[in-house]
Amino acid sequence: MPELETIIAIALATVRAGTPLVFAALGELITEKSGVLNLGVEGMMLIGAVAGFAGVVVTGSIAVGLIAAMLAGLLISLIFGVLTLTLQSNQVATGLALTIFGIGLSAFVGLSYIGTPIKGLQPIDIPGLTDIPVIGPLIFGHDLLVYASLLVFAAVAWFLYKTRGGLILRAVGESHEAAHALGYSVIGIRYLAVMFGGAMSGLGGAYLSLAYTPQWAENMTAGRGWIALALVVFATWRPARVVLGAWLFGGITIMGLHLQASGFEISSHLIATLPYLATILVLVLISRDATKIRLNAPASLGKPFHPSD
Amino acid sequence: MNFRKTLMAAAAATLIAGAVQAEDLKIGFVYVSPIGDAGWTYQHDLARKALEAKYGSKIKTTFVESVAEGADAERVIRKLAQDGNQLIFTTSFGYMNPTVKVAKQFPKTHFEHATGYKRAKNVSTYLARFYEGRYLTGIVAGKATKSNKIGYVAAFPIPEVVRGINAFTIGARSVNPNVEVNVVWTSSWYDPGKEREAAETLMSQGADVLAQHTDSTAVVQAAEDKGKFAVGYHSDMSKYGPKAHLTASTHIWTPYYMSVVDAQMNGKWQSSNTWGGLKEGMVALSDFGPAVTEETKALVQKAIDEIKAGKLHPFQGPLKNQAGEKVVAAGKTMSDDELLKMGYYVEGIIGELPKKN
Numbered sequence: 012m013p014e015l016e017t018i019i020a021i022a023l024a025t026v027r028a029g030t031p032l033v034f035a036a037l038g039e040l041i042t043e044k045s046g047v048l049n050l051g052v053e054g055m056m057l058i059g060a061v062a063g064f065a066g067v068v069v070t071g072s073i074a075v076g077l078i079a080a081m082l083a084g085l086l087i088s089l090i091f092g093v094l095t096l097t098l099q100s101n102q103v104a105t106g107l108a109l110t111i112f113g114i115g116l117s118a119f120v121g122l123s124y125i126g127t128p129i130k131g132l133q134p135i136d137i138p139g140l141t142d143i144p145v146i147g148p149l150i151f152g153h154d155l156l157v158y159a160s161l162l163v164f165a166a167v168a169w170f171l172y173k174t175r176g177g178l179i180l181r182a183v184g185e186s187h188e189a190a191h192a193l194g195y196s197v198i199g200i201r202y203l204a205v206m207f208g209g210a211m212s213g214l215g216g217a218y219l220s221l222a223y224t225p226q227w228a229e230n231m232t233a234g235r236g237w238i239a240l241a242l243v244v245f246a247t248w249r250p251a252r253v254v255l256g257a258w259l260f261g262g263i264t265i266m267g268l269h270l271q272a273s274g275f276e277i278s279s280h281l282i283a284t285l286p287y288l289a290t291i292l293v294l295v296l297i298s299r300d301a302t303k304i305r306l307n308a309p310a311s312l313g314k315p316f317h318p319s320d
Numbered sequence: 321m322n323f324r325k326t327l328m329a330a331a332a333a334t335l336i337a338g339a340v341q342a343e344d345l346k347i348g349f350v351y352v353s354p355i356g357d358a359g360w361t362y363q364h365d366l367a368r369k370a371l372e373a374k375y376g377s378k379i380k381t382t383f384v385e386s387v388a389e390g391a392d393a394e395r396v397i398r399k400l401a402q403d404g405n406q407l408i409f410t411t412s413f414g415y416m417n418p419t420v421k422v423a424k425q426f427p428k429t430h431f432e433h434a435t436g437y438k439r440a441k442n443v444s445t446y447l448a449r450f451y452e453g454r455y456l457t458g459i460v461a462g463k464a465t466k467s468n469k470i471g472y473v474a475a476f477p478i479p480e481v482v483r484g485i486n487a488f489t490i491g492a493r494s495v496n497p498n499v500e501v502n503v504v505w506t507s508s509w510y511d512p513g514k515e516r517e518a519a520e521t522l523m524s525q526g527a528d529v530l531a532q533h534t535d536s537t538a539v540v541q542a543a544e545d546k547g548k549f550a551v552g553y554h555s556d557m558s559k560y561g562p563k564a565h566l567t568a569s570t571h572i573w574t575p576y577y578m579s580v581v582d583a584q585m586n587g588k589w590q591s592s593n594t595w596g597g598l599k600e601g602m603v604a605l606s607d608f609g610p611a612v613t614e615e616t617k618a619l620v621q622k623a624i625d626e627i628k629a630g631k632l633h634p635f636q637g638p639l640k641n642q643a644g645e646k647v648v649a650a651g652k653t654m655s656d657d658e659l660l661k662m663g664y665y666v667e668g669i670i671g672e673l674p675k676k677n
Contacts, residue, residue: 020524024517031513118354126357126559224512224538226560229354231536233511264514268521271504272471274671279477279505 019148021265026157027223028261029254031056031215031232033160035239036246036253037167038211043243044171045204046184046311050106051091052212053236054113059084059213060220061121064227067129076221077156077214084213085206087113092205096198099315114230124227131225132156154222156214161254163211168250180204184309187316197316215239245290247297248307256293260286345407345585347371348400349383350393352412353510358555359535360571361385364411364434367573371581379581389414394421401426407584409577410434419443430589432580435480439591446576449597450480451487451659452627453569455634456605456620457551458491460566461499461529463616464549468498471522474533475509477674479662481533486666487634488531493668495619502527502670512538523548529566540565549611556606568606575601595656599628635659640667 035052042049049055063080067073091109094100132154135141141151171177180200183190187197219235220227238260246252267282298304349368351361368381382405387396393415400408401422409432410419416436423431423443431443439445461470470492474481485503492499502525504518515534519542522530530550532539537560543550544561552558552568576594583589596602608617626632635658637648642665648654665673 017524020520024520028513028517128559219513224516224536224541226512226537226541228512228536229356230510231512233508233513235513265517265521268504268506268514268518269525271671272502272518272521272525274502276672279507279674282505283507 015145017269019145021262021269022149023152024265025258025262026153028264029257029259030157030160030261031218031223031235032239032242032257032260033254034163034215034218035212035236036242036257037160037163037250038208038215039239039243040246040248040250040253041167041171041180041211042204042208043312044184044248044309045180045201046187046309046314046316047095047201047205048102048106048313049088049091049109049205049208050103050240051088051109051113051236052208052239053232053234054110054117055084055087055209055212056216056219056232056236056239057113057117057230058087059216060231061117061124061216061227062213063217064124064127064129064220065120067221068124068127073132073221077217080213080217080221081210082213084209084211084216086209087116088205088209088212089202091209092202095315096201096205099317102313102315110236118229121227121229125229127227129221129225132222156218156222159214164250164254171250181309184311187311187314191316191318198318201316212236212239241290245294245297247304248309256290259289259293263289344377345375345379345581346403346405347379347381347581348397348403348405348408349381350387350396350400350408350410350412350415351383351385352387352389352414353535354386357559358537358552358557360554361411362555363571364409364573367577370574371577374578375581378585387415390418394418397422397431398425401429406430407432407581407589430584439593441591444580444590444592444594446594446596448571448573448602449595450569450571450603451483451634452597453571453603453605454484454487455491455627456623457531457567457569458488458493459495459620459623460605460608460612460616461488461531461549461551462492462494462496463613463619464566464611465492465496465499465529467526467528468496468500469526469528470499470501471519471525471527471530472501472503472532473515473518473522473530473539474503474505475535476507477505479660482665482673483659483662484533485669486662489666489668490634490639491623499668500670501668505674506534508534510535512536515539516542519543519550520546549609552606558606558609563610565609566612567608570604570606572602572604597627598624599630641665642667642669642673 039052059080062083063076066076066079094105095102134152134154137151141147179195183197183200191197242256246256263286267285353361355361355365384396387393397418407430411434413435416438419431419433420438423440433445435447436445489501506514506518515536516538519530519539523546528548530539530543532553537557540550540552540557540561544564549566550564551566555570556568558565633653635654637652638650639648641647
């Protein structure tokens with residue numbers, strides 16, 4: 012039986028590993044709910060990671076870094092917005108290009124920051140509360156961005172399903188013609204959704220460079236943007252499932268490492284594939300009911316719209 | 321100036337075209353990753369800079385970084401050869417076949433391929449005995465650990481990595497027979513997040529010294545944050561853990577590259593296979609951190625002297641594998657061939673080595 016401390020360590024690490032995915036995937040969820048498929052998450056995360064890091068190096072303030080990361084992600088997503096929404100370019104191709112552009116640009120901008128040490132975001136420590144056995148570290152032992160990711164989740168879930176704005180956003184994603192006919196600015200709403208996705212991706216990237224491994228290194232997201240994209244589908248466009256999926260993915264990765272370190276006789280190659288296997292398994296289970304997926308998937312996802320059509 | 325992959329071929333070509341005079345020796349370098357400020361490629365680039373400093377205007381070096389192994393590499397190597405580089409260093413294992421292929425088309429160009437085993441009349445291979453450095457860092461780690469548990473974050477279970485883990489363990493147990501080494505595989509050469517989590521995992525299970533065979537500096541940083549110790553690899557990583565960093569096993573390519581360039585200039589270049597270690601100056605330890613005691617330093621120095629003098633070999637008998645079976649008899653030393661094929665753990669390592677299947 013593993014000790015209690017190990018279990019707590021696994022739980023904390025799971026949340027850490029899942030948090031950048033929560034941010035990026037919730038951002039992409041909103042973008043996709045408006046009917047836009049932005050495959051540039053990986054690129055936007057890298058831009059956010061380098062911008063956040065640069066912000067902290069220049070000003071010494073984590074808060075400034077986080078704002079810089081969100082702004083940078085937002086700006087870079089605007090390029091995508093102009094290309095796909097205003098100029099009607101293909102969303103898939105543009106998103107892929109955005110990722111490649113983000114990888115290159117972040118590497119270029121980040122050249123002078125390689126090897127610069129910073130003091131990263133530390134877990135909070137509330138005297139009295141964090142010291143409570145078991146519950147203390149589990150509830151009060153994370154860094155602030157983990158709590159922020161939960162706030163973003165709550166805000167997204169509330170906005171999508173409890174507000175008029177969320178209804179309009181979903182309407183635009185389901186049928187842009189109908190939303191247009193009702194007098195809503197489809198393009199404007201999609202711009203906002205794309206920008207939100209960019210800002211959240213930037214924040215997810217900044218979590219990596221400011222909290223998870225406080226340093227800048229080229230391509231440091233190592234594919235997490237793609238995982239975030241997959242998570243949105245995996246979660247069938249439901250915010251709660253996005254969060255659970257992100258933690259599941261992080262948790263299985265961490266479990267694999269702990270199994271290895273405990274001398275459990277299992278191939279490291281198999282362990283490395285486990286998170287993906289689990290994803291596929293859940294996808295298979297979920298997609299048994301095709302109607303439910305269709306109910307949640309935005310019907311106009313990836314389809315271009317022009318008001319004159 | 322650095323150029324990203326997508327730009328590099330065209331950019332490299334224009335760079336070379338103008339500035340060089342006919343009599344200069346043009347030397348090309350192909351790197352697998354960005355240069356950065358630590359790591360495998362960084363060490364190669366240090367040697368390239370040393371060449372420029374020594375030979376000045378007599379040579380003209382060109383490098384292309386972040387070249388993916390495979391078809392991309394072949395294109396870049398061919399381009400360098402076409403542009404008149406007479407000597408080309410291809411510095412990653414995966415460049416082996418592209419290098420040999422391009423070498424056939426440019427019989428007058430000389431190629432130096434790191435870590436491979438395919439040679440030709442105009443293709444040399446070179447490698448460093450990294451395991452000697454690993455053995456030394458093992459000594460440092462073995463003396464530093466209090467819990468007698470050392471964690472090792474490794475990428476893939478290939479002979480090169482397994483050899484390093486074994487040499488490290490043998491070194492650690494030579495000064496502290498109670499040491500146990502626990503390995504976690506990340507299945508990735510470069511993923512700072514995952515390396516960090518692997519390090520945290522090992523520390524949560526009691527390891528107080530960490531070693532790594534991955535490319536990022538996340539392991540050293542994790543040790544620093546938790547007040548534990550770490551041993552770097554490839555380059556000095558003390559910047560990421562001023563207190564945690566005990567030392568690092570680093571690769572020094574400068575002497576070898578200088579000898580190759582000298583031979584090329586004198587018209588004496590020949591295809592060869594070089595596998596040099598401490599003695600040849602291809603492997604060295606970086607400066608010791610503040611936590612390393614004088615006693616440890618003396619032990620390391622003694623081992624260095626003995627390895628250089630040929631009196632000590634990290635893989636000398638008697639050696640037992642993990643199951644306690646004798647693999648090298650007393651008085652014997654493992655052959656280079658056995659070293660290159662190593663596929664088992666030695667005594668003192670916990671856990672199973674992942675099989676190839």
